[in-house]
Amino acid sequence: MKREPPYQHGIPESTSAPLVTAFGVTLVAAGLVTNLWVMVGGAVIALVGLWQWFGDVFPGERLEEIPAPNATQRRWDFAVEAIQRAGTRGIYPERAHPWRSGILGGIFGGVAMAVVASIWGLVEHSSVWLPINLLAGCVMPSVGDADETALALFNPAWIGAACMIHGALSVACGVLYALALPIAPQRPILAGSVALPVIVTGLVWPTLTIVNPALDGFISWPWFVGSQVAFGVVCGWWVAGRGTVEAHAGRSIVDRMGVHRGRRR
Amino acid sequence: MTPDAPQRPWTAIVHEWTVTVDHKKLAIMYIAFGLGFFLVGGVEAAILRAQLAQHSGTLIDPDTFNQLFTMHGTTMVFLVGMPILLGFGNYLIPLMVGARDMAFPRLNAFGLWLFVFGALLLYYSYVGAEGLYGESAAPDVGWFAYAPLTSRTFSPGNSTDYWILGIMVSGFGSITTAVNLVATILCMRCPGMTLLRMPLMCWMMLVVAALVLVAVPVLTAAQAMLLLDRFLGAHFFDTQGGGSAILWQHVFWFFGHPEVYILVLPAFGFLNEIIPVFSRKVIFGYALMVAATLAIAFIALAVWAHHMFVVGLSPELNSFFAAMTFLVAVPTGIKIFTWLGTMAGGRLRFATPMLFAAAFIGLFTFGGLTGVMLAVVPFDWQLSDSYFVVGHFHFVLFGGTVFGIFAAIFYWFPKVTGKMLDERLGRWFFWLLFAGMFVTFFPMHISGILGMPRRIYSYQPGRGLELWNLITSSGVLLQAVALITFLWNVIKSLGSGVPAGDNPWNAWTLEWSTSSPPPEWNFDRIPRVSSARPLWDAVHPDDPDSAYEEGA
C-alpha cells in the first residue's frame, strides 16, 4: 500500500458541510429536551449536511491548488541567521551511560541490597523471610495483620509480591543512576552511595507509617541505610565502570540502550 | 489577519471563517472559543467566591449556588481545557510534522462546530430548561453528576438532560478531533520525519488522543445509559429498581481520571518545546520522556477508584488503587527531572513563556504531591470532598494546565499572528496571575483541613473558616486584574505589536521554518528532515544532528 500522503499538491476546499451537519446533530440532541419537531428538523439538516459532505469527497476530494512558490525563495533564511547567533550545540551531557548498564546495575544493586536485608533478618530476627515479607506490606494489607511468627515464615504470595516490588524499584533506580551519574559532581559512586541513601531514607522515614505500617514496626534504620548504601555502591560501581555512549537527540533506542559493544568508549 | 482584510465586508470574513477547513483557522477558533468560556467559567467562580467571602453569605440562593458550581466545573473541563488544548494540537501538529493540513480537514471542522453547538446547548439551559425550582434552571448536579441525584425522582424537569446532551455533543467533537490527531501524526509526517524525530509535543498529543479515544466514549456510554434511565424508564442507575449508583461512579471516574491526564499531558507537551528552547539545550532524555508518557497513560487507566475511597470498596481494591496511584508518581517524577535536567547547565532566558513553564513545574509538583497524599486511603477518608481536594486539583489544573496554556500562548502567539506579545505586560500578567493563583488556591488546603466541605453554599461563623475563605476570595481579584492585563496585551499586540519574524525564539522545530503567520498551505515546499532539530541541521551543515544518528 505505497501511496503518496494527501495534500502534496493541493489543500482542501472550504465547505459549509461540517457546520451544517454539526448543527443538525446538535438539534437532534436538543429535540429530546424541546420537542419532536426540533429533532425531525435537525435530522433533515444533518442529512443535508452529510449529502453536501459526500459531494465534497466523491468521486474525488475537492482540492484547491497551491500557488507556485515564489521565485525569490525565502527558505529558512531568517531562521538561519537567528540560530547562528545562538551558537552552541546545546547537548548536555555530551555522553551518557547506556540504559543497559543502568538496568543491569539496578539488578546487581538490588541483589546486594537484598543480601544486606537478609543478613539483618538472620542476625536480629533469625529469619531470612522476614524482611521480604515486610516489603510485601506495601501492597498487601494482610501483612499488616500478621504477627511476628507468621512474618518469619515462608509465604509464597508475599514473597512473590515483594520480589516484584523490589525488582521493579531496583531496575527503575538503576536506570535513574545511568541517567543521573553524568550530571552528578566528580565522584559518581560516592554521590550514588551516600547521597541517594540519605534522600531515600529522608523520604521513607516520615511516610512509612502510612505506606507500610508493618515494616514501620520492625525497621532498624541503621540497617536500612546500610542496605541502601549497598545498592548505591554496587549499582554506581557497575554503571560507572561500563563506560558511556554519545547522548544525542535523535539516536535510536537501540543505540541508547548500549547493546552495540563497539560504540563504547 | 491578512493585510487586505479591512477592505472586505465583515460578512465575507465571517463566511470565510465559518466554511473554513484550514487547521490553523479552526485552531484559532478552538482557542478563542475556549478562552471565551474561560472568562464565563471565571465569572461563575467569582460569584461563588463572593458568596463564600464571608460567613452566612446571602448574595445568591442555594439553588443558584448549585447551578454555578456545576456550570463552573463542567465549563472549565469540557469547554475550556479540552478545546484549547485540542486547538493547540490542531494548530501545531501539522506544522510540526511538516504537513499541509490535518488528515481529515472536514472532520476537523465538524469537531469544532460540535464543540460550539454543544456548549450553546448546555448554556441554553439558562433560558430553556426546567429544574427542581422551576424555569430557567441550569444543571445543578455537579460536574460528576452522581447517581441517584440525576434520576427523574431527584432531578425533575430537564436541566440534567441539558447537561447530558451538551457534554455528549461536545464529547463527539473531542472524539473526532482525537481521531484526526492520531491519523495526522501517524500518516502525514514529511519525508524523514520518523516517530522518534517528532517534536515531543507530537508524542504528547498522540498519547492524549489515544486517551480521549479510550476515556471519552466511556462517558458517552454512561450518559447514554442515564438518558435511557431518564426517558425510557431503564434502571441502570436507578437504586429503586435494583440499579447501582456505584456503577455510575466507576464508569464516570474511569473517564474522569484519564481526563485529568488529557488536560495536563498537552501542557507537558508545551513545556517539552519551550524549556529546551529557552535553555538553549536539547531536551534531556527524549526517549525517556516518551516512555514516561506512555507509562502515565497506561497507569492512568487503572487508578480511577482513588476518587471512590469513601464509597467503602473492599480493602484489597482500595490498596490496589492506592498503589497504582503511587505508581503514577514515578513517571511523573521522571518528567519533572527531565525538565530540570534540561534546564541544568543551560543558558536560561526567562521570557514570559519560560516564566510560565518554570512556574508550572513548581505548582504542578505541589499539586501532584497533595494528590499522592490523597491517594493514602485513611488520609482520603478524612479529607475526601473537602476544600483540600478543591485546592489539590486547582493546583494541578490551574497551576498546571492553565499555566501551560498561557506559556503556549506567549510562545506561539508570534507564529499565529506575526506579532510579538508585549514582554513587560506579559511579566505583569505572569506575576499577578501567579500571586492570584497562590492566594486563591493555597488557603483552600487549610480550610479543607479545618473541615470545610466542598460545594457548601454557606458556613457558620466561629469555626476558623472566615479568614481562609476571605483570603481565597480576595485572590480572585488579583486573577481578574491579571486577566485584564492579558486581554489588553492581546489587543494591543494585535494592533501594534513588534513584528515577530519567522523564528523569534531561535527554536529548532519545523513550525518556525515557515512564515508567521504561515500561508494557508503551511509550507511552500514539503520539508525533508534528517534529525529531531531540522532547523539546526539547516544552519549547521558542517555539524548536523543527523551525523550523530544510528547508521549516519
Place this chain on the structure above:
Amino acid sequence: MSGAASTHLPVPNESAWRPTRGAVGMLCLIAAESCIFLTFVVAYLFYIGKSAHGPQPRETLELPMVIVNSVALISSSFTVVAGVRALEHGRFAAMKGWLALTIALGAWFVVGTFSEWGKLMDEHGLFIGTNLFGTTFYALVGLHLLHVIVGLVLLSGVLACAMRGRVAATHAHAVDMISWYWHFVDGVWIIVFTTVYVVGRASP
C-alpha cells in the same frame, strides 16, 4: 565518528512507516466504539442475576432463532470481502452482487432481531423498564442494532453509487474501510452474543 560525517547530510529516510489515513481513522473510530460497547457489556455482566422480579434470561431468550440471525450476520463479513476484492479487480457486476447479498444478510439480521424483540415484548412482557435484565438487554442489543443499521446505510450508499456507475477501482480503499467497519460490527456481535446468550443464560 562525528568528524567523518562532517561533509554529508544523510538522505532522509523515505521508508518511514506511514499507514494510510483511512485505515488509521477507521481503526481509531473502531477503538472508540469498542469502548462504548465495552461499557455496555460491563453493565450487562454487572447486572446479571440482579433482577429481583420479572422475566429472567434463561426462561425468555431462545437460541435457535438468534443463531440463525448470527450466522446471517457473520457470513455477511465474507460476502463484503468478496465485494471489495471484486472492486479491486474491476469486476463491477460481481461487486454489486456481493454487496447486495451483504445488505440482504444484514437486513435479515435486523428483521430477525426486531421479531425476537416483538416476541419478548408480547409473550414475556419484557420491556426496557421491566427489570434490570430488560434494561441491559435492550440497551446492549439495541446499541449493536443501531451500528448494524448505520453499516447498512453505508453499504447501501456504496451500492447506490455503483448502480449509477460512479464507483471506480480507485474507490476500492474507501469501500474497504467501510468493510472494516462492517467486520467490527460483526466482531462485536460475537462478544454481545457471548455475553447475552451464553454467559447471561448460564448464570441462574
